[in-house]
Amino acid sequence: MGQRVLLIEDEPNIIEAVSYILSRDGWTVHTHSDGETAIEKVMQGVPDLIILDVMLPGRSGYDILRDLRASAETKETPVMMLTARGQAKDRELAIGLGATQFMTKPFSNAEVLESVRALAGS
Amino acid sequence: MAERILTGTRVRNRRLDLGLRQSAVAEQVGISGSYLNLIEHNRRRIGGKLLGALARVLEVDQAQLEDETSASVIAPLKVAAVEFPSLAVGAESAEDLASRFPGWAGVISAQQAHIERLTAKVDALANRLAHDTKIATSLHEVISTATAIRSTASILVETPDLDAEWQGRFHTNIDTDSARLAESSQALLGLLDIEAGGDASDVSTVVEQAESLFGARGFHLPECENGNEPEWPEAVDSVVGEIAAGWARDYIADAARLPLTLFGPAAEQMAFDPARLAARFDVPVEMVLRRLAQLPASASGPPMGLVRCDSAGVITFQKPILDFRLPRAGAACPLWPLFQALSQPGHALRSVVRMGGAARTSFECFAIATRVGPVSFGAPPRIEATMLVRPAQSDEVPNPVGPGCRICTIEGCSSRRQPSVLQPKG
Numbered sequence: 001m002g003q004r005v006l007l008i009e010d011e012p013n014i015i016e017a018v019s020y021i022l023s024r025d026g027w028t029v030h031t032h033s034d035g036e037t038a039i040e041k042v043m044q045g046v047p048d049l050i051i052l053d054v055m056l057p058g059r060s061g062y063d064i065l066r067d068l069r070a071s072a073e074t075k076e077t078p079v080m081m082l083t084a085r086g087q088a089k090d091r092e093l094a095i096g097l098g099a100t101q102f103m104t105k106p107f108s109n110a111e112v113l114e115s116v117r118a119l120a121g122s
Numbered sequence: 123m124a125e126r127i128l129t130g131t132r133v134r135n136r137r138l139d140l141g142l143r144q145s146a147v148a149e150q151v152g153i154s155g156s157y158l159n160l161i162e163h164n165r166r167r168i169g170g171k172l173l174g175a176l177a178r179v180l181e182v183d184q185a186q187l188e189d190e191t192s193a194s195v196i197a198p199l200k201v202a203a204v205e206f207p208s209l210a211v212g213a214e215s216a217e218d219l220a221s222r223f224p225g226w227a228g229v230i231s232a233q234q235a236h237i238e239r240l241t242a243k244v245d246a247l248a249n250r251l252a253h254d255t256k257i258a259t260s261l262h263e264v265i266s267t268a269t270a271i272r273s274t275a276s277i278l279v280e281t282p283d284l285d286a287e288w289q290g291r292f293h294t295n296i297d298t299d300s301a302r303l304a305e306s307s308q309a310l311l312g313l314l315d316i317e318a319g320g321d322a323s324d325v326s327t328v329v330e331q332a333e334s335l336f337g338a339r340g341f342h343l344p345e346c347e348n349g350n351e352p353e354w355p356e357a358v359d360s361v362v363g364e365i366a367a368g369w370a371r372d373y374i375a376d377a378a379r380l381p382l383t384l385f386g387p388a389a390e391q392m393a394f395d396p397a398r399l400a401a402r403f404d405v406p407v408e409m410v411l412r413r414l415a416q417l418p419a420s421a422s423g424p425p426m427g428l429v430r431c432d433s434a435g436v437i438t439f440q441k442p443i444l445d446f447r448l449p450r451a452g453a454a455c456p457l458w459p460l461f462q463a464l465s466q467p468g469h470a471l472r473s474v475v476r477m478g479g480a481a482r483t484s485f486e487c488f489a490i491a492t493r494v495g496p497v498s499f500g501a502p503p504r505i506e507a508t509m510l511v512r513p514a515q516s517d518e519v520p521n522p523v524g525p526g527c528r529i530c531t532i533e534g535c536s537s538r539r540q541p542s543v544l545q546p547k548g
Contacts, residue, residue, distance in 0.1 A: 005502060011266045011267075013267075013270035013274060014270045017292075017295075018273065018275060020288070024281075084261065084265035105265050105266060106273075112273075
């Protein structure tokens with residue numbers, strides 16, 4: 001079984017596309033769509049990498065990231081933030097809260113793969 | 123519609139009212155009688171120093187001689203000239219242009235005004251993009267759908283060995299998403315849509331929208347007077363509602379300390395004097411300023427406006443009166459007592475001011491800056507300035523203030539940040 005990635009994203013067709021390309025690349029992909037229960041999902045089995053959307057139903061990705069970094073189990077887990085905003089302040093906010101990487105939508109599949117591989121090796 | 127009276131005609135009427143001979147007036151201002159005759163018959167345009175000299179000889183305020191319509195054409199021309207410095211068109215030649223080609227001057231002036239309206243719209247839209255939750259949600263929907271389409275399409279193109287089942291699923295996804303994209307982009311356009319021909323008021327900041335909720339009620343809310351939170355229309359944006367709710371809570375707290383049944387009669391008895399009222403009720407002056415601006419329209423006092431700003435000088439609340447309104451950020455005149463108060467927190471300031479130019483109304487202003495919010499050791503204090511504004515009721519000589527440096531005519535102002543395009547030359 002390859003390394004595990006948890007994709008927390010509420011857009012079903014993004015989930016399907018990203019899951020497909022990561023699976024083909026050898027990753028074991030788990031997905032979750034709800035912000036409010038995202039932390040519980042993570043704690044059920046801490047993945048090797050988390051891809052986290054900012055705008056989620058129930059709870060913001062920034063709030064989830066803050067909790068992840070405050071927890072001993074997940075404070076070192078690489079987190080790649082996805083957002084539809086690309087402003088410098090959003091990037092600074094994400095990095096300031098402890099995001100390992102920040103990716104702006106719309107992204108290309110190649111960018112996602114490259115970033116995930118880089119984070120897995122980090 | 124009233125007939126427009128040109129500057130020359132005003133000069134002539136005033137001279138005849140004073141019983142002065144044309145040649146005598148001309149001599150005093152250093153021009154020939156025949157030239158003054160041309161001016162009086164509106165065959166020569168004047169302004170600047172010569173008009174000022176004529177106003178002094180005719181013992182009248184220069185603004186009373188100015189042809190307001192001409193001024194409204196020339197001012198935008200001057201602004202247009204300085205907007206494009208690389209074209210080296212001197213702003214001082216605006217009057218000459220308006221005199222020789224009044225039609226073209228009118229066209230340029232109208233275009234300049236149009237550009238300024240469009241710029242205001244762009245600024246307001248940028249503000250909405252940054253703060254409007256409906257637009258943020260709609261934009262997120264569009265970009266997320268575009269992301270899904272892009273990612274899915276890439277898989278279809280870049281994966282030649284994709285099996286038929288996945289191909290079918292991805293084709294279906296693209297079909298679904300493209301339909302969603304069409305709908306969501308139309309919805310986004312609907313949110314951004316501004317009717318053609320509308321003015322800048324078509325778009326407004328969340329603070330302005332919150333102010334309009336209070337403005338629609340005359341800034342007097344009986345339910346807040348009774349300790350109850352007001353209900354806003356359902357269509358109100360959540361951020362706007364949140365801002366308005368904060369103001370309403372402040373209103374309720376102020377009304378609890380200064381109930382209308384006590385404060386109204388006392389205000390009338392004390393001639394609406396903020397300092398006396400603060401002493402009478404033993405409350406902070408800024409609270410009295412806010413309460414005076416919340417009096418019902420039926421109160422016997424003068425109309426009262428209120429402006430509040432933060433320590434960066436950004437206007438955070440504004441109840442306008444008459445033609446008094448400050449720019450919301452950045453371009454305001456630092457001479458306004460509101461901003462003077464910011465530099466000396468705790469000092470209550472009173473000043474009678476009048477906007478430069480043709481404005482006739484003087485305003486009496488009461489301003490004070492105070493620390494707000496809880497004390498926090500090690501954190502900088504949060505300062506807020508409050509200013510009550512009402513028409514001046516005395517003959518006190520007003521202090522000149524401007525609308526903002528670029529279009530201000532006050533000469534020799536030590537607070538000027540940039541040259542005025544309306545400043546008389548030489």
